[in-house]
Amino acid sequence: MKRMLLTALILAVAIPAFAGGNPYITAYVSFDGGVEVPRVDPQPYEAGTVYICLKDVDGGFTTVSLATELDAGVSAPASWASLLPGGLAIGDWTTGITLSSTDCMVGDFVCIAEGSLFYLGAPGEVRIVDHPDYPRWVVDCNDEVDLYCLGNNGGILVDAVETGEECGEPVSPVEESTWGGIKALYR
8 A cells, every 4th residue: 555655656746747748849930931041131111921930849739828029110010910720819919928729739840920020121130038927838738838948039131149048958957977076076
């Protein structure tokens, strides 16, 4: 009986530690429907399209939360639309929005939003920023919360400023060391 209780306790603690089917999911801005094209050089008073996409969506997702920013003078205010099936959107694009899909979205990349721009001629950026209540949340198809990494923003007439985030495999919080170095700590 004690072993069964101990096993149940270990599983109850360990299973949430492995929650989330998308450990490496990355959000990015693109000016070409899915392919990572982080810069565009339009003529003034030209219409254009910008996309917000997720890549490395191995475990699938149904919901994502984010917000957007657009530098002043770059474009008339963007007109955003959800590209997810069902099109459920709660909130505002500039103050925080949550997009939900009626299907489990899986793939190497999935574009979740499309913005219509009208370029005014000034250089600047389109940025993905954190939702104030649900920062970087991606809810997978098992209703578990994952957090996305920000790959790149989009530059208009300029290269987008680097996000400084290393997306992909998570960085180990433990410094690499040799066994001799570890033994030396305890002499």
